[in-house]
Amino acid sequence: MTPEFQVLSVASWLLVITFLQLALYPSLKKCMRQYAFPASFAASLLIFTILTWYCGLARLPVQFGLVPFTLLLAYHIYRHDYAWDELKKEWRWELIFLIFFFLMLTVRFVNPTISYAEKFMDHAFLASVMRNPVVPPLDPWFAGGTMDVYYYLGYWVFGCLGIVSGVPSNIAFNLSLPTVLGVAAVTVYAIGTLLLDRFRWLPLLLFFIPNPSLFYQLITGSSISSALWNSTRTITNTINEYPLFSFTWGDLHAHVISIFNQVLLIFLLIYLYKYWESLESRGRWLICGLAALSLGSMPLINTWDVLIYAPITVIVAAFIILRGWKKGQGISSWGQLIAIPPLSIIIYLPFYLMLKTSTGGIALVRTPSDPFQFLLVNGWFIAIFLLLLVKEIRERPYFLLVAVPFVFAGYIAAAIAAIPLIYFIAKKEHSFPDLLAIFGLAILILVELFYLKDNMGDTYFRMNTVFKCYVPAWIILGISSFAMVGAWFARPGRVPVMPARKSAAFAVLIVGFLFIVPFLVPLDLNYGGRTLDGLAYLDSSHSGDASGVAYLRNLTGDERIVEAVGGDYTYYSRISSFTGIPAILGEPFHEYMWRGDTTSWYSTRPAGVKSIYENPDQTVALMKKYNATLLYVGDVERETYNVSLPSTGLEQVYTGQGTDIYRIAG
Known part of the structure; x- marks a missing residue:
């Protein structure tokens, strides 16, 4: 273009x-x-x-x-x-x-x-x-299916x-x-x-800011590009992304998209916490309504976020209510806060009624993070908190004993996070950055102790839990720690x-x-x-696909396409990915993670696609079985299958630069 x-x-x-x-x-x-x-x-x-x-x-x-x-x-x-x-x-x-x-x-x-x-x-x-x-x-990778998974x-x-x-x-x-x-x-x-x-x-x-692991990688001899990648795979068999990497890497993925909504909810909660008593009833309803919209959008944008922010929302609301109760305010002044959780569900209720996915439940982590790796990921925040808490630690060193049970149980990384956590909890007066620090550190500890079961296998059992929880933790801890540093700098005589x-x-x-x-x-x-x-880039690297994709992107109406089925994270599934036209099957493991295999599609769909390309007497019948209207034959299909198409039942609608596209006749 x-x-x-x-x-x-x-x-x-x-x-x-x-x-x-x-x-x-x-x-x-x-x-x-x-x-x-x-x-x-x-x-x-x-x-x-x-x-x-x-x-x-x-x-x-x-x-x-x-x-x-x-x-x-x-x-x-x-x-x-x-x-x-x-x-x-x-x-x-x-x-x-x-x-x-x-x-x-x-x-x-x-x-x-x-x-x-x-x-x-x-x-x-x-x-x-x-x-x-x-x-x-x-669902562009599962013809006949939808993204309700x-x-x-x-x-x-x-x-x-x-x-x-x-x-x-x-x-x-x-x-x-x-x-x-x-x-x-x-x-x-x-x-x-x-x-x-x-x-x-x-x-x-x-x-x-990158995590400390990036600097460790560079010091130990990694190139810039490999150091950036390795810094997000620091904790063994997990993914620990941070915003600088996520935005640089460039995946338009759910955990990155959700960042704008996460910080909005944090902003709204801080605003409510700070100005609740001065707001009129209409203003309270408006801001609580926006908070409900933000919280209610989380399950649809990145479901993991709601597991973190729903409890945070309830806790902040409880703090505001408790503060009002101490001042003798009646329950009528709390109604808007109490309405946030139910409203957040009601506004997108049809989504929950359509949702077909599930989780395997919560399990105990038996191989926790290596403490050195943990600090390479979260070290900046832990260091800032401990430096700012030096006075409290000197005054009450016995709180350090909170780490002992975690150490004896083998959860040393959790013990590290528990030390600043207990001192923030023990403060007589809590600023909102203190509360954010408590929330963020609690996330790190919980992720060390528990994980959500999925179908990633025994080796990568924690991968998704760490991946999806560490981004919110980074945001919460980042806002908290840098706000505390800003307050420290602003003290008289400092800067x-x-x-x-x-x-x-x-x-x-x-x-x-x-x-x-x-x-x-x-x-x-x-x-x-x-x-x-x-x-x-297709023009120079895959010119045949470039022209075929351009043709398909101009089509409208209800279309389904047949393309080669191969491994995830490869050039397979490229036609459905580039056009949005549903293929019989796209990246199989992604679909397996979302759908399971209750109908044995994991074997029948790839076999069906293979037969469409290689058995001309079955081509049209199998295409009709999946309601496929288009058949794509490019370099990838010819490399994957012994392509042999029927002489009748298909009409060629496009040919160019080694790519042929057929439509079921009539």
């Missing part, structure tokens, strides 16, 4: 996001005051998501999701709620969003390819939503943004992570502003106030350097870049 089209795509995408945000912003001003503008970024995305989701459920065009925002914008214009002088004061929030958006866009520009890791899956889901935005979305809402929101902005999926794929980072950064800066009078930018460091001009010049230098870094680090992994088209 031409550079001009890509520039227009970025502009159209940003225009839609700005429209949604500005339409909602005045509605939040009365109760959220100076935080209404930053909060409206993430909140408007979630509201747009639920509106379009119900449109998909009702089989209505998702463009109808723009109607309430249009009416809201017209209403606020009619009431003169957009004062230019007020909007000018919000420039720093917009600037933060744009800096982080374009910083991540630069990373995607350098490495845009939909080519490795989970990118096939991520684009397959995105393309499926954009091709046929219905609820539940069609997976949490897909993150792909839904960006697919719908692509639809209403007119941006195709291969470019929307590379605009989605910049949006996640931009919206998350605005919200984290708002959190910093809520918690700090100075150094409000410090919590933003959670997006930039003098820098003049505004010097501060601005320093910020410009830092931002300028960050924009240069993606061009200095080898991020493209030899796939090429300098484009926002995630499929552009």
Whole structure:
């Protein structure tokens, strides 16, 4: 796609996001005051998501999701709620969003390819939503199946943004992570502003710092690229990603998409905790409603998050209620808080009624993390907490005994986390960063003790639990520790106030350097870049597929396709992944993890595909069995099967550069 089209795509995408945000912003001003503008970024995305989701459920065009925002914008214009002088004061929030958006866009520009890791899956889901935005979305890797076996809402929101902005999926794929980072950064800066009078930018460091393991890898001789990867595989047989790696690696995966929603809920809980007594009833309902929407969206975006944030929400609400009870406030003032959990379930109730996935339950970890590996992942936060707790440790050293039971039981990593945890719990007065530290450390300890059973096997039994819990833990601990550091720096006599001009010049230098870094680090992994088209690399590496995919992406209607079946994380499943057209079977192990094998499809579907290509007397009958309308024959199919097609029953609809596409006749 031409550079001009890509520039227009970025502009159209940003225009839609700005429209949604500005339409909602005045509605939040009365109760959220100076935080209404930053909060409206993430909140408007979630509201747009639920509106379009119900449109998909009702089989209505998702463009109808723009109607309430249009009416809201017209209403606020009619009431003169957009004062230019007020909007000018919000420039720093917009600037933060744009800096982080374009910083991540630069990373995607350098490495845009939909080519490795989970990118096939991520684009397959995105393309499926954009091709046929219905609820539940069609599973592009299991013809006849739907995504009611997976949490897909993150792909839904960006697919719908692509639809209403007119941006195709291969470019929307590379605009989605910049949006996640931009919206998350605005919200984290708002959190910093809520918690700090100075150094409000410090919590933003959670997006930039690597874990200590990266430096250990470099010191021990690893290259930059291998060190980055190895730093996320530090704890044996687990994945321990952190935001810098996740955004750089570039998978548009559920655990990354969810970051913008996680920080929104943290922001809303801090705001409620800080301003609950000063809020009017209407304001309480509005903010609690947004908290319910955020919490309720978690099971659909990344289900693991709700296991962490639902208890946190209940605990914060309990703290507010307890504080009000001590002040003699009646139960009527708590109703909105109590309503958050049930509302969070009700708003997406149809999702739970359709959901077909399950978990194997909770089990005890019998091979806990090596303590050195644990510190290589979480060492920064543990070190910051212990340094800030030196006074408390000197005053009450006997609390160190809390580590003894964990040590004797063999859970030394849990013992390490338990030491700062007990001192934060023992504080007489708890700031919100203290509470966040307690939550984050508790996550680390629980993950050392327990795991959720899945079908990853005995070797990787903890992989998903550590993977999905460590990202929220990093976010919570990052906000907590850097807010504490900011408060320490701000104490009288510690760090003098820098003049505004010097501060601005320093910020410009830092931002300028960050924009240069993606061009200095080898991020493209030899796939090429300098484009926002995630499929552009096909022109040089798989020219036959490039033209075949281009033809298929222009088809509309209910189509299903036959393509070669092979291993996961390979070039197989590429046609369904690039087009969103459901194949008889895509990456088999992914589908097995989601669906199990109760109907023996794990063997019958690959065998059926093989027969379609190799047994001409069965080709048409088997295609009809799976309601397949198209048959794709490219280099991968010819390498995998002894292709022999029938002389009748199929009509060739496309041929070019070694690729042939057939349709069932009639």
